Amino acid sequence: MTSTASTRPPASRARREKALLILEDGTVLRGSAYGARGTRLGEVVFTTGMTGYQETLSDPSYAGQIVVQTSPHIGNTGANAQDMESRKVWVRGYAVRDASRIASSYRAEQTLDDLLISSDVVGISDIDTRMLTRVLRESGSMRGGIFSGDALAASEQELLEQVRQQPSMTGANFVDEVTIAQPVVLEPEGEVRATVAAVDLGIKGASPRSMLARGLRVHLLPASTSIEDLVAIAPDAVFFSNGPGDPAAATAQIELLRGVLDAGIPFFGICFGNQLLGRALGFGTYKLKYGHRGINQPVQDRETGQVAITAHNHGFAVDLPLEGEHIAPHGDGRYGRVVVSHVGLNDGVVEGLRCLDLPAYSVQYHPEAAGGPHDASPLFDRLAELAVAHRAASASKES
Numbered sequence: 001m002t003s004t005a006s007t008r009p010p011a012s013r014a015r016r017e018k019a020l021l022i023l024e025d026g027t028v029l030r031g032s033a034y035g036a037r038g039t040r041l042g043e044v045v046f047t048t049g050m051t052g053y054q055e056t057l058s059d060p061s062y063a064g065q066i067v068v069q070t071s072p073h074i075g076n077t078g079a080n081a082q083d084m085e086s087r088k089v090w091v092r093g094y095a096v097r098d099a100s101r102i103a104s105s106y107r108a109e110q111t112l113d114d115l116l117i118s119s120d121v122v123g124i125s126d127i128d129t130r131m132l133t134r135v136l137r138e139s140g141s142m143r144g145g146i147f148s149g150d151a152l153a154a155s156e157q158e159l160l161e162q163v164r165q166q167p168s169m170t171g172a173n174f175v176d177e178v179t180i181a182q183p184v185v186l187e188p189e190g191e192v193r194a195t196v197a198a199v200d201l202g203i204k205g206a207s208p209r210s211m212l213a214r215g216l217r218v219h220l221l222p223a224s225t226s227i228e229d230l231v232a233i234a235p236d237a238v239f240f241s242n243g244p245g246d247p248a249a250a251t252a253q254i255e256l257l258r259g260v261l262d263a264g265i266p267f268f269g270i271c272f273g274n275q276l277l278g279r280a281l282g283f284g285t286y287k288l289k290y291g292h293r294g295i296n297q298p299v300q301d302r303e304t305g306q307v308a309i310t311a312h313n314h315g316f317a318v319d320l321p322l323e324g325e326h327i328a329p330h331g332d333g334r335y336g337r338v339v340v341s342h343v344g345l346n347d348g349v350v351e352g353l354r355c356l357d358l359p360a361y362s363v364q365y366h367p368e369a370a371g372g373p374h375d376a377s378p379l380f381d382r383l384a385e386l387a388v389a390h391r392a393a394s395a396s397k398e399s
Contacts, residue, residue: 035116035123037149044144048294052371060202066093075112078103089119190383194387197235202243206370225258240273247275269362280316290313295372311372
């Protein structure tokens with residue numbers, strides 16, 4: 001005798017409210033409402049991380065985006081305050097296949113569904129995220145929207161028009177939205193070895209923690225900080241964080257970085273900071289077809305040949321040939337020679353820059369790795385070494 005019970009959805013799933021995810025190319029996925037109800041529009045992107053969904057949600061680099069999880073089962077460990085990487089959840093929308101109905105972890109303080117509701121993030125579950133990821137890989141990241149609740153009173157064609165009328169990520173600037181409002185000073189435990197000015201372009205909490213752990217005092221600064229205010233701190237190094245949007249639109253921060261380079265202050269940038277270093281030096285940036293998002297991206301250090309598994313979240317990259325030394329074109333070459341220090345092994349994308357005539361370097365990925373592998377954490381050791389050396393040199397000049 002054949003049972004029909006396994007072919008029917010559970011009663012709880014059958015009673016779930018409906019939701020739609022619509023892409024600008026007309027693709028429609030029908031699923032269940034998850035998180036808050038309503039309308040959320042944004043660039044639809046996918047992340048391949050199998051762990052760390054809460055760190056993903058609270059990464060400011062996802063501002064303006066609807067995130068699709070390729071890992072099929074999401075939410076089983078719930079959510080807690082400790083795993084938040086910034087002050088709030090930044091994704092606009094969230095798409096998953098199987099949303100866990102319970103939080104099974106001693107660390108859980110609430111369910112992921114509750115976190116999405118309290119953060120006003122409109123989500124969708126019970127959709128074929130594998131198919132959706134294939135669409136985004138073949139056609140590229142595109143504008144989309146998640147609709148549930150009262151938003152479904154409109155026709156699918158009307159919802160599609162809403163999706164198509166929103167601006168694209170090219171030219172978008174979210175820096176003012178994600179940065180802190182006022183400067184904050186963070187002190188390490190024990191002796192202060194040096195001081196770092198960290199410009200918040202959408203920083204994750206693990207970055208200042210990585211610096212504090214190495215004895216560095218961190219001045220966390222708003223993105224609107226002027227070069228005069230930055231120099232007044234007398235930092236021994238400057239750090240530019242990750243962040244969302246198109247680097248070409250961050251003109252004020254590019255000029256700030258040029259001021260740092262002109263002053264000869266050691267510089268380290270990650271992700272968005274890597275793209276801004278490229279533009280500050282006079283090179284271009286371009287939008288990737290579907291970007292790199294996940295915690296399993298292989299990157300090679302071209303000087304040592306070492307390969308690290310790294311955490312990524314970027315849709316733009318620096319446009320620079322991989323081979324040879326390049327004279328930085330800005331300011332008639334006053335910044336000297338630049339090399340591509342790291343390259344992505346999946347697709348050959350520039351993943352790091354190193355200035356040969358200035359104490360400046362950057363990587364396109366997240367060495368703080370929250371959440372993700374810690375292969376690249378020694379990059380913060382290098383920052384500490386440069387800062388300590390600069391502090392010693394400055395003290396020697398004063399004496």
